[in-house]
Amino acid sequence: MAKDNGPIPYLLRTNGLTKRFGSLIANRSIDLEVSPGSIHAILGENGAGKSTLMKMLYGVYEPDEGDIFMDGERVALHPPTKARARGIGMVFQDFRVVPALTVLDNIALAVESGWRFNRKKLRQRIVDTSTKYGLAVDPDAYVWQLDLGQRQRLEIVKVLLAPGTRIIIFDEPTSVLVPQEVESFLKMLDLLRKDGYGILLITHKINEVLACADQVSVLRSGQITYTAAREDGLEGDTLISAMMGDKSLKPVMKPGADTARDTEAALQISGGKIVGDHGESVLTDLQLTLPKGQIVGVAGISGSGQRELAEVLFGLRKLTAGTLTIGGTEMKEGTKAFMEAGVSFVSEDPIKESVIPGFSIMEHMVLDGIPLKPKGAGIDWKHIRSELDSSVEAEALALADGSRRADTLSGGNVQRMVLTRALIRKPEILIISYPSRGLDIGTTRTIQQHLIELAEQGTAILLFSEDLDELFKLSDQLVVLSGKRLIGPYLPSETDAAQIGYRMLKGESA
Numbered sequence: 001m002a003k004d005n006g007p008i009p010y011l012l013r014t015n016g017l018t019k020r021f022g023s024l025i026a027n028r029s030i031d032l033e034v035s036p037g038s039i040h041a042i043l044g045e046n047g048a049g050k051s052t053l054m055k056m057l058y059g060v061y062e063p064d065e066g067d068i069f070m071d072g073e074r075v076a077l078h079p080p081t082k083a084r085a086r087g088i089g090m091v092f093q094d095f096r097v098v099p100a101l102t103v104l105d106n107i108a109l110a111v112e113s114g115w116r117f118n119r120k121k122l123r124q125r126i127v128d129t130s131t132k133y134g135l136a137v138d139p140d141a142y143v144w145q146l147d148l149g150q151r152q153r154l155e156i157v158k159v160l161l162a163p164g165t166r167i168i169i170f171d172e173p174t175s176v177l178v179p180q181e182v183e184s185f186l187k188m189l190d191l192l193r194k195d196g197y198g199i200l201l202i203t204h205k206i207n208e209v210l211a212c213a214d215q216v217s218v219l220r221s222g223q224i225t226y227t228a229a230r231e232d233g234l235e236g237d238t239l240i241s242a243m244m245g246d247k248s249l250k251p252v253m254k255p256g257a258d259t260a261r262d263t264e265a266a267l268q269i270s271g272g273k274i275v276g277d278h279g280e281s282v283l284t285d286l287q288l289t290l291p292k293g294q295i296v297g298v299a300g301i302s303g304s305g306q307r308e309l310a311e312v313l314f315g316l317r318k319l320t321a322g323t324l325t326i327g328g329t330e331m332k333e334g335t336k337a338f339m340e341a342g343v344s345f346v347s348e349d350p351i352k353e354s355v356i357p358g359f360s361i362m363e364h365m366v367l368d369g370i371p372l373k374p375k376g377a378g379i380d381w382k383h384i385r386s387e388l389d390s391s392v393e394a395e396a397l398a399l400a401d402g403s404r405r406a407d408t409l410s411g412g413n414v415q416r417m418v419l420t421r422a423l424i425r426k427p428e429i430l431i432i433s434y435p436s437r438g439l440d441i442g443t444t445r446t447i448q449q450h451l452i453e454l455a456e457q458g459t460a461i462l463l464f465s466e467d468l469d470e471l472f473k474l475s476d477q478l479v480v481l482s483g484k485r486l487i488g489p490y491l492p493s494e495t496d497a498a499q500i501g502y503r504m505l506k507g508e509s510a
C-alpha cells in the first residue's frame with residue numbers, strides 16, 4: 001500500500017483530489033488536511049465544489065484522480081460504509097432520518113447492527129452524549145414532531161454515537177438554525193474540538209468562520225484559491241475576495257419610506273385560524289394585510305407557524321376559520337386559483353419541495369414561471385429558452401444553463417433557480433421563505449436588491465426570514481409570529497432587533 005511521507009499528525013490528508021461530472025471539473029487537484037482537535041472551514045460561492053469535495057471524503061463519490069491518506073496510508077473511502085468504518089461522519093443539509101420512527105430508533109438504525117440491542121443502554125448513551133455537548137433531544141420523540149434544529153441535533157448525536165467517529169463533516173449546518181441555535185451550535189463545535197475531533201465545516205457565514213475556524217480553505221471554480229490558519233490572521237475581507245475573485249460585493253440599497261406609495265391591500269386575512277398537519281392549533285385570530293408595493297417581514301422562532309401560514313397563502317392549506325381575500329375576492333383552497341390571482345411562492349425547502357428529478361431548469365421554469373406559449377399540441381421550448389436567456393433575473397442570479405438537470409445542481413443553485421422562477425413572473429404577490437438560505441454572500445445581496453426593486457414596481461411581498469438583519473434591511477413593516485398569534489405590524493424605524501427578538505419569545509406581552 002502507498003505510504004504518505006508527509007508530516008503526521010493529521011487525521012486525513014488529500015493529495016491532488018479531482019472529480020469530474022462529464023466535462024465539468026467540480027474539484028480540481030485539491031490538497032487539504034484535517035487535524036485532530038481542529039476546525040477546518042470551507043468557504044466558496046454556490047457551485048464552487050464544496051459539497052462535491054465533502055462527498056468524496058464521506059465516500060459518496062469516488063475521486064477520478066488523487067489520493068486520500070489516513071493514519072499514514074492511502075485509503076479508499078467509497079462507498080460511505082468504508083468512510084464510516086474509518087471514523088468519518090457527515091451531517092448533511094437534508095437530514096437522513098426516518099420521520100415515522102423515534103429519535104432512539106433512528107439512532108439505533110444507524111449505530112446498532114441488529115434489532116436485538118439494549119434499548120436502555122442506548123437511551124443512556126443518547127442522554128449522556130446530548131448532555132455532554134448541549135444537544136438537547138428527547139430519545140422518545142417521533143422525528144416528524146421535531147423542528148429542523150432538533151433534527152439536526154439528532155443527526156449530530158447519531159454521528160457521535162457511531163463507533164470510532166473522529167472526523168465530522170458539517171454541510172452548511174447553520175443555514176437551518178435560528179440565531180440562538182447558532183450560538184449553541186458554535187459552543188458545541190468548540191467542545192468537539194476540545195475532545196479531539198477533526199471538524200470540516202462548510203458555511204457561507206464569514207462571521208462563523210472568524211468565530212471558530214482554526215484553518216480556512218476557499219474554493220473557487222473547483223480549486224482551492226486561498227488557505228490560511230488562525231495564527232496567520234483571518235480577515236473577513238480577504239476571505240470574501242478569495243471567494244468572489246474580481247467581482248465586488250455591492251451594498252443593498254433601499255429607498256427611504258415613500259409615503260406617496262400605493263398602500264392598497266393586495267391580500268388580506270381576517271379572523272383566520274390555521275391548524276397543523278396533526279390537527280393542532282397553529283395560529284388563531286389571524287389578521288394580516290399585505291399592501292401593494294411593500295415588503296412585510298415575518299419574524300419568529302422556527303416552528304411558530306411560518307410554514308403553515310405560507311402554505312395558506314399559496315392555497316396549499318385551508319383556513320379553518322376566517323377569510324382570505326386577494327384584490328377583494330375571497331379565495332378558496334387550490335394553488336391554481338392562487339397562481340391565477342398572481343401569487344408566486346418560494347417554499348422553505350426548495351430542494352425537497354420544488355425539484356422534480358430528471359427535469360431540466362427550463363422544464364422547471366414553465367411550472368410556475370415563464371408563461372406557456374403553446375405550439376400546436378406542445379410547448380414552445382424555443383420561446384421558453386429565449387425568455388430565459390434574455391431574463392435579467394436569470395443573469396443577475398447567474399443561473400446555470402437551461403438544459404441542465406435541476407437534480408444535478410448544487411444546493412445554492414437550486415435556490416437560484418427557484419428564485420429566478422418566482423421573480424421572472426413579476427408576480428402581484430410574492431410569498432417567499434428564507435430567500436438567502438444556502439446562497440453565497442454575493443448572491444444573497446443580489447436577491448435582496450431584487451426583492452426591494454420588485455416591491456418598488458408594485459409587488460406585495462411577504463418575507464419569512466430567520467435573519468433579523470435581513471428583515472430590518474428589506475421590510476417596510478414587520479410582524480412577529482409568537483404564541484399562536486401574529487402580532488404587529490411594527491415599523492422597522494420604530495423598533496429594533498432586541499424588541500423584535502423579545503416579542504418572538506414573549507409574544508404580545510413584550
Ligand SMILES: Nc1ncnc2c1ncn2[C@@H]1O[C@H](COP(=O)(O)OP(=O)(O)OP(=O)(O)O)[C@@H](O)[C@H]1O
Pocket residue numbers: 021024026044045046047048049050051052053407408409410411412413438440
Ligand atoms: N451529481 C452531479 N452531476 C452533475 N453535476 C454536478 C453533480 N453534483 C454537483 N454537480 C456540479 O458540480 C459543481 C459543484 O457543485 P457542489 O454541489 O459541489 O457546489 P457547492 O460549492 O457545494 O455549492 P452550494 O454552495 O450551492 O451548495 C456545480 O457546478 C454542480 O452543478
